[in-house]
Amino acid sequence: MITLNTLERRTQFVGLGFVTPTFLIIALILIYPVVQSIILSVGQSSVDGFEPYQFVGLKHYAALMVDDRFWRSLSVTLIFTAISIPLELILGVGLALLMNETFRGKGLARLAVLFPWALPTALNALIWRWMYNADYGLFNAVGLESGLISEPMNWLGDETLAMASMVIVSVWKTSSFMALIILAGLQSIPRDLYEAGRMDGMSRWQEFREITLPLLKGSIMVALIIRSMDALRTFELPFSLTDGGPDSATETLSLYAYKVIFEFVEFNAGAAIVVVQFAVIFALSLLYILTLRGKD
Amino acid sequence: MKFLKKRIIAVTAVSTILLSNAVFAEDLVLSIGSRGYGAAVGPALESFEAANPDIKVEWLKVSDVPSESRKLYVTSLMARSATPDVFSVDVIWPGEFAQRRWIAPIGEDFTEEELAQFNPSFMEAATVDGKIYGVPLYVDGTQFFYRSDLLEKYDLPVPKTWEEVIASSRTILDGENNPDLSGFVSMWAKIEGLFMNWLSFTYSNGATFFDENGNVTVNSPEAIEATQTMVDMLYKHKIVPESILNMRPDDARTLFQQGRAVFMMVQDFVYAPLSADDSPVKGKFDFTRNPYFAAHPDAPATAMGGFLLAVNANSEHRDAAVKLVKHMTSYESQLAAAVNESKSPGLMNVYDDASMQDNQVLQKFGKAYAAGVVRPSAGTGSAYPKVSDAMQVAITSALHQSKTVEEALNDAQATIEKLLDQ
Numbered sequence: 001m002i003t004l005n006t007l008e009r010r011t012q013f014v015g016l017g018f019v020t021p022t023f024l025i026i027a028l029i030l031i032y033p034v035v036q037s038i039i040l041s042v043g044q045s046s047v048d049g050f051e052p053y054q055f056v057g058l059k060h061y062a063a064l065m066v067d068d069r070f071w072r073s074l075s076v077t078l079i080f081t082a083i084s085i086p087l088e089l090i091l092g093v094g095l096a097l098l099m100n101e102t103f104r105g106k107g108l109a110r111l112a113v114l115f116p117w118a119l120p121t122a123l124n125a126l127i128w129r130w131m132y133n134a135d136y137g138l139f140n141a142v143g144l145e146s147g148l149i150s151e152p153m154n155w156l157g158d159e160t161l162a163m164a165s166m167v168i169v170s171v172w173k174t175s176s177f178m179a180l181i182i183l184a185g186l187q188s189i190p191r192d193l194y195e196a197g198r199m200d201g202m203s204r205w206q207e208f209r210e211i212t213l214p215l216l217k218g219s220i221m222v223a224l225i226i227r228s229m230d231a232l233r234t235f236e237l238p239f240s241l242t243d244g245g246p247d248s249a250t251e252t253l254s255l256y257a258y259k260v261i262f263e264f265v266e267f268n269a270g271a272a273i274v275v276v277q278f279a280v281i282f283a284l285s286l287l288y289i290l291t292l293r294g295k296d
Numbered sequence: 297m298k299f300l301k302k303r304i305i306a307v308t309a310v311s312t313i314l315l316s317n318a319v320f321a322e323d324l325v326l327s328i329g330s331r332g333y334g335a336a337v338g339p340a341l342e343s344f345e346a347a348n349p350d351i352k353v354e355w356l357k358v359s360d361v362p363s364e365s366r367k368l369y370v371t372s373l374m375a376r377s378a379t380p381d382v383f384s385v386d387v388i389w390p391g392e393f394a395q396r397r398w399i400a401p402i403g404e405d406f407t408e409e410e411l412a413q414f415n416p417s418f419m420e421a422a423t424v425d426g427k428i429y430g431v432p433l434y435v436d437g438t439q440f441f442y443r444s445d446l447l448e449k450y451d452l453p454v455p456k457t458w459e460e461v462i463a464s465s466r467t468i469l470d471g472e473n474n475p476d477l478s479g480f481v482s483m484w485a486k487i488e489g490l491f492m493n494w495l496s497f498t499y500s501n502g503a504t505f506f507d508e509n510g511n512v513t514v515n516s517p518e519a520i521e522a523t524q525t526m527v528d529m530l531y532k533h534k535i536v537p538e539s540i541l542n543m544r545p546d547d548a549r550t551l552f553q554q555g556r557a558v559f560m561m562v563q564d565f566v567y568a569p570l571s572a573d574d575s576p577v578k579g580k581f582d583f584t585r586n587p588y589f590a591a592h593p594d595a596p597a598t599a600m601g602g603f604l605l606a607v608n609a610n611s612e613h614r615d616a617a618v619k620l621v622k623h624m625t626s627y628e629s630q631l632a633a634a635v636n637e638s639k640s641p642g643l644m645n646v647y648d649d650a651s652m653q654d655n656q657v658l659q660k661f662g663k664a665y666a667a668g669v670v671r672p673s674a675g676t677g678s679a680y681p682k683v684s685d686a687m688q689v690a691i692t693s694a695l696h697q698s699k700t701v702e703e704a705l706n707d708a709q710a711t712i713e714k715l716l717d718q
Contacts, residue, residue: 047374047396047678133539133547134537134538134539134542135537135539135547135550135551135556136550136551136554152539154538154539154541154542156542157538157539157541157542159696243485243486243487244486245485245486245542245692246485246486246541246542246692246696247486247689247692247693247696247698248689259685262366262367262370262371263363263366263681263685264681264682264685265370265374265392265396265678265681
C-alpha cells in the first residue's frame with residue numbers, strides 16, 4: 001500500500017512539473033493584463049506622465065453606473081449576442097450535419113462554407129456596408145427590382161434595421177466556424193451506435209435526439225463558449241460597418257471602450273468598461289460550463 | 297602620467313565622436329499623410345536637405361484618415377516617445393495636444409510678420425493660452441457644389457442663401473419628377489463631418505459656439521433656428537434623402553457624381569473625382585462658397601479642415617525640427633504645393649502669386665476660406681473629442697426626431713458646460 005501511495009504521489013509530482021510552465025505562461029499573458037486593467041480602472045493616470053498614478057477607488061465604476069451610453073452599449077452587446085448566437089448554433093449544426101453526409105462535391109461545399117469565415121471581418125464589413133447602402137446598394141436594387149420592397153430601405157440608417165443588419169453579417173460569417181467545431185464532434189461519434197439504433201428501429205429524428213445531440217454536447221459547449229466570448233467582445237464589425245450608429249444603436253462595449261480610450265484619451269475610465277466586460281464574459285462562460293456539464 | 301595621458305586622449309576622442317554626432321547627424325522623423333500632401337513632401341524634403349546637409353529627414357508615411365493617424369500619435373505621444381519630431385496635426389488637434397503637453401509652442405520662432413501671413417482661422421485653432429503650437433501646411437474645407445446644367449435648365453441663379461437652396465431644389469425636383477433625384481446631399485452620419493456641417497449651418501445664421509466671454513452658446517435661438525432648417529429640409533421640404541443620416545463625405549460624392557443630387561456640401565477633395573474624365577457630371581457642375589441665411593449675408597459659412605505642422609514636445613532635436621517646419625510652410629514650399637499639387641496654401645499671400653492666377657479652382661477655394669469657421673477645438677482643449685461627440689449625439693437625435701431641436705441642443709449645452717467646467 002505504501003509503495004503505491006508513493007508512486008501515486010510521484011506521478012502527481014511529475015504531472016505538476018509538466019503543467020507548471022504552462023500555468024506560468026498563461027498567468028503571464030492572461031492574468032497580468034487583467035490585473036493591470038483592474039489597477040488602471042481604480043486609479044487616475046495623467047496622460048502626459050507629469051503626475052503619478054493616483055488611487056481613486058471605484059470612481060470610474062460609479063461614473064459608469066450613471067452613464068446612459070455605457071448601459072446602452074451593454075444592452076447592445078447583450079442583445080447582439082442573444083440574437084446571433086442561437087441563430088449561428090442552429091445554422092452551424094445544420095451545416096455540420098450537411099457536411100457530414102456523403103455527396104458529390106462535398107469538398108467544394110466545405111470550402112464554400114468556410115469562405116465567409118476566412119475573410120477578415122473588417123473587409124467583410126466594408127463589402128456588406130456597400131451592399132446595404134440605401135442609395136446604390138445591392139439589397140435595395142435587388143429588392144426593388146424583384147418587387148420584394150416598394151421603397152428603398154435605410155438598412156444602416158434605421159436603429160432596428162442596423163442591429164438586424166449587423167446580426168446578419170455576423171451569422172453569415174461565423175456560422176461556418178460553429179459548423180466546423182460541431183463537424184469535428186460529429187465525426188468522433190462511432191458509426192456502430194447508429195447501426196445499433198437502426199436495429200432498434202429508431203427514426204432519423206430519434207437518432208438525432210438520442211445519439212447525435214447528447215454526444216455533441218461537448219463540441220456545442222466549446223463552440224458556444226468561444227463564439228459567445230467573441231460576440232461579447234465584438235469590435236471590428238460595428239467599427240467598420242456602422243461606427244456604432246445610427247445614434248448609438250450598434251455601439252458595442254468594445255467599441256465604446258475603444259472610443260473612451262483612444263478618442264477621449266481616458267484610459268482609466270476605459271479600463272473600467274473593459275473590466276466590466278471581462279466580468280460579464282467570465283460569468284457567462286461559467287454559466288455555460290455549469291449548465292452543460294451538470295446534465296452529464 | 298603616461299596612463300593619464302592615454303586616458304585623456306581616449307576621452308577626448310570619444311567626446312569628439314559624440315559631439316560630431318550631435319552636430320552633424322541630426323536625424324529627424326517627419327510624419328505626414330502619404331496621399332493628402334504626399335506628392336508635395338518629396339520635393340520639399342529634397343530642398344530642405346540640400347539647404348541643411350547636416351540634417352537627415354526620415355518621412356514616416358501615415359494614414360490620411362485623421363482618426364487613424366490620430367490613434368498612432370496618441371499611443372506614441374502618451375508614451376512620451378521622442379519621435380516623430382515633426383508631424384502633421386488636424387486643425388482640431390492642437391488645442392487638445394497642447395493641453396496634454398504633447399506638442400511644443402513654436403510661435404516665438406517666427407516673426408510677427410511671418411505669423412500674420414498665415415490663415416487667421418487656422419492660427420486661432422493653433423493658439424492655446426496665448427501660445428502658438430503649430431502653423432498651417434494646407435487648408436481645406438466644405439464647399440457648396442451645384443449642378444450648373446440643371447440650374448440653367450430651370451433658369452435659376454446660383455443660390456446664395458439656404459432659402460434659395462430649398463426653393464430651387466423644390467423647383468428642380470418638381471420639374472424633373474425623378475424619384476432618384478435629391479435636392480441636397482451632405483455628410484449627416486454621426487461623424488466629425490456632421491459637426492462641421494452643423495457649424496456651417498449655424499454660423500451662417502449668425503450663431504457662434506462661444507460668445508465673447510467664452511460661454512458656450514450651442515442652444516442660442518440662431519442655432520436652434522438653423523438646426524431646425526436642417527430637420528425641415530429632411531422631413532418638411534423633403535429635398536434631402538433619409539439616407540443622408542448615414543452618409544459620409546464619399547457617399548454624398550457618389551450620389552452627386554451619379555447625377556442624383558442637385559446640391560451638395562462636402563469638403564473640397566471631391567472636386568478631383570467629380571471633374572475626372574469618366575465622371576458623368578464632368579462639365580455639368582460648379583461650386584461656390586457655402587450658403588448663408590438671408591438675414592446674415594456677412595456670416596462665415598465654410599467649415600475649415602486641413603493640417604498644421606507641429607513639433608513633438610519630447611523631440612530631442614527641437615531646433616532642427618522647427619527649421620523643418622519653417623521650410624515646409626515657407627512661401628516657396630506652399631507655392632510649389634499649390635501649383636504642382638493643387639493644395640490650398642495656408643499662407644494667404646501665396647494666393648496672390650502671379651503663377652497662381654491661372655488656377656481658377658484654387659483661387660475660388662481660397663476665397664471661400666476667407667469666410668471660414670474653425671471648429672471650437674482651441675477653446676475646448678483636451679475636452680474637444682468629447683465636446684464634438686456630444687454635439688454629434690445631439691444633432692443626430694434632432695435629425696432622427698427622437699428629440700426636438702430645442703431639447704437636443706439644451707442637452708448638448710448642459711453636457712458641454714459640464715465637460716468644460718472640469
